[in-house]
Amino acid sequence: MNRLVDSHVPLFRKILIFASLLCVWVATLLPQSAMAVPTFARQTGQNCVACHTGGQFPELTPYGRMFKLTGYTIGERTNPLSAMVVVSAASVADTTKGESTDPVTGNPYSTGNSNSQFSMNGQPVVATASLFVAGKISDRFGGFVQITHDPYASANTDGSYSGHTVADNIDIRYADRLISDNRDLVYGFSLNNNPSVSDPWNTAASWTQYVPVASPTSHQFTDGAAPYPGFGLDAGGGGGQVAGLTAYMFLNKTYYGEVGLYRTASNEFRALREGTDDAAITVLDGYAPYWRLAYNRELGAGNIMVGATGMFAKVYDGASDPTDSNSFHQVRTTGLDAQYQYILDPHTFTAQFAYFRQDINYSPNSVAAGNTSVDTLIDNVTPVPALSGSDTTNTARLKLAYTYMAKVGGSLSLFNVNGTSSANRITAGYSGGEQTGQVSGNVTGSPSTSGITYEAFYVPIQNLRLGVQYTAYSQYNGSSSNYDGNGRNASDNNTVLLYAWLAF
Numbered sequence: 001m002n003r004l005v006d007s008h009v010p011l012f013r014k015i016l017i018f019a020s021l022l023c024v025w026v027a028t029l030l031p032q033s034a035m036a037v038p039t040f041a042r043q044t045g046q047n048c049v050a051c052h053t054g055g056q057f058p059e060l061t062p063y064g065r066m067f068k069l070t071g072y073t074i075g076e077r078t079n080p081l082s083a084m085v086v087v088s089a090a091s092v093a094d095t096t097k098g099e100s101t102d103p104v105t106g107n108p109y110s111t112g113n114s115n116s117q118f119s120m121n122g123q124p125v126v127a128t129a130s131l132f133v134a135g136k137i138s139d140r141f142g143g144f145v146q147i148t149h150d151p152y153a154s155a156n157t158d159g160s161y162s163g164h165t166v167a168d169n170i171d172i173r174y175a176d177r178l179i180s181d182n183r184d185l186v187y188g189f190s191l192n193n194n195p196s197v198s199d200p201w202n203t204a205a206s207w208t209q210y211v212p213v214a215s216p217t218s219h220q221f222t223d224g225a226a227p228y229p230g231f232g233l234d235a236g237g238g239g240g241q242v243a244g245l246t247a248y249m250f251l252n253k254t255y256y257g258e259v260g261l262y263r264t265a266s267n268e269f270r271a272l273r274e275g276t277d278d279a280a281i282t283v284l285d286g287y288a289p290y291w292r293l294a295y296n297r298e299l300g301a302g303n304i305m306v307g308a309t310g311m312f313a314k315v316y317d318g319a320s321d322p323t324d325s326n327s328f329h330q331v332r333t334t335g336l337d338a339q340y341q342y343i344l345d346p347h348t349f350t351a352q353f354a355y356f357r358q359d360i361n362y363s364p365n366s367v368a369a370g371n372t373s374v375d376t377l378i379d380n381v382t383p384v385p386a387l388s389g390s391d392t393t394n395t396a397r398l399k400l401a402y403t404y405m406a407k408v409g410g411s412l413s414l415f416n417v418n419g420t421s422s423a424n425r426i427t428a429g430y431s432g433g434e435q436t437g438q439v440s441g442n443v444t445g446s447p448s449t450s451g452i453t454y455e456a457f458y459v460p461i462q463n464l465r466l467g468v469q470y471t472a473y474s475q476y477n478g479s480s481s482n483y484d485g486n487g488r489n490a491s492d493n494n495t496v497l498l499y500a501w502l503a504f
Contacts (some may be wrong), residue, residue, distance in 0.1 A: 039082040039135045044075040047463040053341055054348035054403025055459050056504065058117075058202070058210055061343060062253075062303055065200035069186045071175030072142030076104070082132040085257065086211070088499035089124040090218045094492035098439040098484060104447070106391040111218070119437050120216035126151050127214035130160055130168060143172040152215035162215075166275030166459030168473040169197050169206070170401065191243075193272035195231050195290050198246055200306055203337035204292075204352045205229050208397055209501060210471070220257050221493040223453040223471045227417040229356035229395045229456060232331040233282045233310045241281045244271035247291065256294040285328045288313035302346035310334040330361040346405040355396045362389055362424065374429035375435050378443045378485035383446075384429060386423035393447055406459060408419040413453040421446040421478065430482050435486065439493070443485040446478025451490075463504055469497040 041048060044067065049055050050211070051064030053403040060068065067074050095118040101108050112123065133145040146168035153164035175188030196204040207229070213224035233242060248262025264284045264412045265273040273281055292306030320327035341350040362398035367387045374384055396416045403409030426445045428437020451474055457467035476490035477483040483490060 011319065015133060038073065039078065039080055039132060042078045043072075043135050052351055054401075054409060055345060055406040055462055055465075056210075056348075056350075056401065056409070057465075058207060058404060058459075059350065059401075060200060061341070062298065062355075063118070066186070066253075066279060068200050068250045069175065069188065070177055070397065071140060071173035071188055073139060073175065075136065077136045080135045081501065082134065082135050083128045083130060084132070084278075084503040086127040086214075086499060086501045087124055088127045088211075088214055088219070088497060089122060090214070090222050091118075091122045091495040092118050092218060092496045092497055094137045094488070095121055097488040097492055098441075098486050099436065107484050109159075113159040114216070115157075115159060118218050119155070120152075120214075121218040122308070123218070125214050125216060128212040129218070140176055141172075141174055143170075144388075145170050145172075150215055164275065165332055167169065167193065167271065167273055167358070169194055170272055171198050172284055173198075173367055176301070188248055190246045190248065190260075192246070193241065193243055193265060194290070195233070195242070195244060195260075195288075195311055198248065198258065199292060199309075200256075200335070200438065201294065201307065201339055201407060203305075203339050203352050205231055205335070205354075205356070206310070208352070208354055209400075211467070211497075211501070212370075219495075219497070221264075221471060221473070221495045222497045223413060223455075223469050224497075226451060226453070227333055227395050227397075227415050227449055229281045229354045229397060230358075231313070231333050232329075232358050232360065233284075233288075233313060233315060241273035241276050243272045244285065244290065245346065248292075250296075253298060254296055256296060258290075258291070258292040260290045262290060262311075269495060271402050283316035283322050285314035285316070285325065302340065302342045303341045306336075306338045308334070308336050317363040317366045319369065320363065326364040327366075329363050329366070332359045335358070348403045348406070348409075350399070352399045352401075352403045353397070355389050355394070358393045358395070360391050360393075362387070362391070371426060373427055376430045377426075378429050378435075380430040380433070383424040384426060387424050388420070391420050391422055393417065393419035406462070408458050410457065410458075411453075411455040413455070414451075415453075416450040417447050419447045428486070431480075435485065437484050439484065439488055440477070441486070441488075442477040442485035444478030444483065447480045449473070449477050449490075450475045465499075465502070467499050468497075471495050471497070 039232040053059045053061050064421045100117050111118050111121040130146050130148045136142045148168040149165040151163040152161045154162045170193045170474040172191045173188050190198040192198050192346040194206050208225050209228045211224050213219050222301040239362055242262045243265040243495050244260050244262035246258050248258035250256045290311045292309045296305045313331045314328040315331050316322050317327050340351045371384050399413040401411035422445050428441025428443045455469045472494045481489045
């Protein structure tokens with residue numbers, strides 16, 4: 001994309017040119033009726049705003065939640081294919097501190113080089129492209145399958161990138177609904193590959209982060225890459241590579257409960273993580289129990305939910321023998337969340353809160369191995385302390401969003417992480433007499449990170465969103481200044497992100 005625009009044109013002008021051309025192209029090719037938007041809208045005959053609050057996909061309205069809970073079966077079976085493309089550009093406040101250098105010339109890598117710590121900084125990139133196979137299979141069966149291509153999945157030694165396609169979020173359901181004079185019960189089962197991807201509220205771990213993050217390092221400090229609540233299934237490659245079966249019920253549009261078990265996505269469940277190499281998958285020891293409870297209340301034009309969730313998993317540490325029971329971290333996660341929505345034309349307002357506490361008891365093998373990334377602290381004298389056997393991390397997110405006429409809007413998001421300080425988290429210091437750690441290095445051993453993201457967006461047509469985010473950090477890796485031992489401050493990571501998100 002950057003070849004189409006002169007490299008000397010400022011970032012904002014590049015995005016403006018791109019967005020204008022994209023709007024004209026979409027408006028020319030796609031009619032404005034609901035029949036022109038993705039699968040679920042074609043199936044139900046509804047506009048995007050029927051299922052998505054103020055048109056902010058993927059955030060769901062009460063109708064959208066019921067559509068999901070009833071197994072994506074409302075409406076008539078139709079063409080099950082849809083797609084989305086996200087183009088974005090990110091610009092980091094300071095790209096000089098900690099920038100990597102060419103070992104031959106000693107000069108910093110160009111920000112267009114994949115070896116740069118700020119690769120593609122300020123340049124538009126195709127962040128992600130997804131194909132969806134989704135919708136009604138029968139009156140009680142339906143599904144949602146996302147296949148995603150990342151054009152920048154891996155960096156090559158010559159400065160170029162190679163793309164990769166993988167199975168993304170998958171949610172296959174059986175559901176039924178029993179209605180009588182005093183009872184409305186929705187119940188069902190979900191076969192999925194990501195704990196909480198089956199959840200109907202956007203305070204769930206799988207749905208709190210919504211703008212896809214591009215792989216180049218220019219995007220490493222955007223809001224999508226900032227701390228979010230999660231279940232800690234990333235020791236081997238991510239929470240979207242497991243296999244789970246859950247059972248759920250929603251009684252009188254008030255009480256929600258879901259329980260299930262997750263395991264490694266292997267053998268007959270391999271399709272749930274198709275495209276991911278065996279060496280990179282998340283490996284669990286046995287089955288990991290998952291639970292979710294929520295109380296929902298309709299309040300006229302508004303609705304409110306408060307909930308709790310949890311999971312316990314034994315996750316392979318990635319460095320030992322997976323047949324050895326001492327090679328698995330014990331990860332216990334518990335969370336609280338709440339959401340309020342007000343939906344009455346022309347206004348929509350959403351407030352969301354999520355808090356997760358995660359306790360990790362590290363595998364005995366990894367604790368015994370010690371911290372191999374650094375030998376001494378940043379003074380090049382003090383030995384790195386012995387690894388701790390456990391750590392606790394608390395992650396909180398608060399988001400306020402407003403949309404007018406499903407066209408223009410904005411949001412404010414606050415994030416905060418704190419927890420135990422330990423040698424387990426130290427990733428910068430000295431090893432073999434040479435300083436280690438780059439812009440994400442941690443010399444404090446503390447996970448404390450906090451900041452705020454401001455966002456403004458415009459929806460010119462119902463399946464295209466144009467947005468800008470500014471993420472500002474007040475603390476990063478335990479400090480507001482010199483967090484990496486190389487002079488980099490938290491505010492140096494402040495990032496502007498511009499994006500165009502098209503679904504069709």
